[in-house]
Amino acid sequence: MAEYLSPGVFIEESTSGPRPIEGVSTTTAAFVGFAPSGPANTPVFIANWQQFVDTFGTIDASGRKTPFMEGAYLAQSVYAYFNNGGTRCYVVRLVPGEVTSGKKTVEAARSLQLPSRASSAVPSLNIVARGGVQSDVIVEILPATPEAKPDAPQGNQGKGKDAKGNDAKDADSGEGDGLFTMKVTRDGQTERFENVSIGKRHPRNVTEVLTKESTLITIEEVTGAGPLAERVPEVGTYVLQAATNVLTSGGEMNNQDFVGSTDGRSGIESLEIAEEVAMIAVPDLMGAYQRGLLDLDGVKAVQRALIDHCERNANRMAILDTPPDLTPQQVVKWRNVDTNFDSSYAAMYYPWVTIAGPDGRPMTVPPSGFVAGIYARTDIERGVHKAPANELVNGILRPALQISKSEQDILNPIGVNCIREFPGMGVRVWGARTLSSDARWRYVPVRRLFNFVEQSINRGTQWAVFEPNDENLWFRVRRDITNFLTGVWRDGALFGNTAREAFYVKCDAELNPADLRDRGIMQIEVALAPVKPAEFIVIRFSQHAGGGE
Structure with a gap:
């Protein structure tokens, strides 16, 4: 309490009332891959396509700056992300050899x-x-x-x-x-x-x-x-001397070049410091496989490390590509036998898509950059609870392979989300499943909704750390979280006719007995009833005899 030592009027400001919890962003993507120049093995914030060109491009024979690189898909993926609704991302440019050698690689001079x-x-x-x-x-x-x-x-x-x-x-x-x-x-x-x-x-x-x-x-x-x-x-x-393109020169590479390390802040692990990242794609993983620099075991190891990274951070999704040129039957083997991932923090998309390349000729590229843009677009337009599916894919000519309904019948149940072309509807993402075997976490929007709520409440309750652990604190925390979740429910993200049906928040003496308080612990229990996508719409028809009732 302030001391008053001489007569006068004193103004004091006090904090009262709820502390609003702000929802965190879920639209920031991260891409890991190869570019001709630019900062290496560190996350670089990119707000638009031109900034990506300026940061990672090099001057071509015509005197224009271009970020495209033979054998690499990073530039195409970042362009697809912004073209499909993405607004900001981080880019990690890989320089093979930095991780495995334990020292910095000296790049060819510019x-x-x-x-x-x-x-x-x-x-x-x-x-x-x-x-x-x-x-x-x-x-x-x-x-x-x-x-x-x-x-x-x-x-x-x-x-x-x-x-x-x-x-x-x-x-x-x-x-x-x-x-x-x-x-x-x-x-x-x-x-x-x-x-x-x-x-x-x-x-x-x-x-x-x-x-x-x-x-x-x-x-x-x-x-x-x-x-x-x-x-x-x-x-x-x-x-x-010319710069060496490891993708075309037959240089050495292994899966650790992609994974990197937290200590060295390189590769995928460098994204540990980019806390706002909500989804990660590694499109050039398949480029390295196509060039024979990694085998399928190496591809699997990198994807496993990417999923582990997302699970450890608990706020981001791994958007996985399948290897190129696989038939639906081969994709089933890749999903169930070769990889056999089981995680709600990952989603797999198939097939690749055909686009107009930098030279104007058709080329096939992994779909992860397009999907990341659709995630961002759906979040902005509808909310994170809306499945990023039945959404138009911008900027492609066609899927690399036309998937039939019978083929998707074997892919959808195992968590492979298809990209399909429909007459009069264009090319659309036609699936929204994670790679989890747990039915509670089957759908991408459910996982991402919980990521959103958990991270928002985490950041919005930091003020409570070191406050007196008593009933007054419990009440204030309950009030703030309840107000936030009421807004989430009103946005249509939670199921229930009333807020009481959609969620509950508990923080009281029963949940925080004396032994926990003595250890400095305060527990809060939050339960949500998320809405889930209408994946199967069944319309039943029968004959009606007509006439009166």
């Missing part, structure tokens, strides 16, 4: 610094390959041709005065051997630039000349001091 004539430790020019470093770029620095003469100084390009009033050597004065010749070779194409200079006001300034004339490289001048002749690049041959 640029090359040429040493100056004065010292190999002092850079002169920075070479940047147009179109990204997809193949080696060879740069040769040669002396200027004998007939070349430095241009006469122009205007204030000549010598000035130093602090003592003496003639000073201007770095751009053209004194000495300030010219050189550059030869650039890439993929059999050669360019030669005679008698260029790093003098900024020289008529053949190397940066300006290459910007206009070279299709292979651009130049970034390194700011430096000293005479121009000493800053000229040293004569020699230099190589800007």
Whole structure:
């Protein structure tokens, strides 16, 4: 209580009444896969497609930035996520070798610094390959041709005065051997630039000349001091090595590159710090399998680790792809024999989908990115309690395989959610089951509704920690949780004509006896009656004789 030591009027603010519990977001996705550039093995927040391109893209041959990478599906999946209603996600770019070797991998350089004539430790020019470093770029620095003469100084390009009033050597004065010749070779194409200079006001300034004339490289001048002749690049041959695409180069990879570690904050486990993530997809897992870098046991190990991660965090779903090109019968074997997962924190989708690739030609990709976007769209438009099924899939040409009703009859009961095309209805997700054998957790919206409620109440009751553990605290906690769940019920997420039928909250002396209070424990019991999707709608018909009653 405040002390009052002198007369006057004192204003105090007191906290009274309920503390509203805010619902947590359930629309944030996470993607783990390969991209041509960008931060590696750390979750990067992405709010839209252009931000993804800017962060993980590289310059292609046409001079445009692109995030697409041969053999990888990450870019297509992130695009599909935003195109289907997603609003924000985290992206973890994998760099194979960082986890298994225990040290950081040195990636191929994106640029090359040429040493100056004065010292190999002092850079002169920075070479940047147009179109990204997809193949080696060879740069040769040669002396200027004998007939070349430095241009006469122009205007204030000549010598000035130093602090003592003496003639000073201007770095751009053209004194000495300030010219050189550059030869650039890439993929059999050669360019030669005679008698260029790093003098900024020289008529053949190397940066300006290459910007206009070279299709292979651009130049970034390194700011430096000293005479121009000493800053000229040293004569020699230099190589800007191509980046290695592990998916196409036959490089080494194992399942640990995908799984990562919590200590190293890499791979899937790096998402431990991204608490708002509600769903995770690893589309490039199947790309690695297609390229022979992982076998099916490796794929299973990564998916098992992903499910374990989701169960441990208890607030996110694993969206699983099946291996490519499987028939429905092979998918049954993959689900029941090869993997045999049993978890309410995972859902499997089949088949792959056909889209227009970056070059405009059809290509098949895993469906997980599309499904993640539909999860987000359904949550925003209807609520987390609405099944993300019977929803249109945007941005695809067709399913890679047309699934019939009889084929889905064998897939739906084992928890494989199908993507099907219907006449006049387009392509839709036609299933909303988890991989759980427990009927209580059979449906994706039930699992995700509980995730939403649990995380919201968890965050909304943090204020109660270290409060006096008495009946007053129990009443306030009951009141706040009841108010929150009443809102959830009114949104249609809980079953019952009244709030009393839809849920109950208990926090009293019976639940918190003296021995628990002595140990600093306060228990709250919450029970919900979730609504479940109308998966099977049965309409019974019979003949009616007509006439009177």
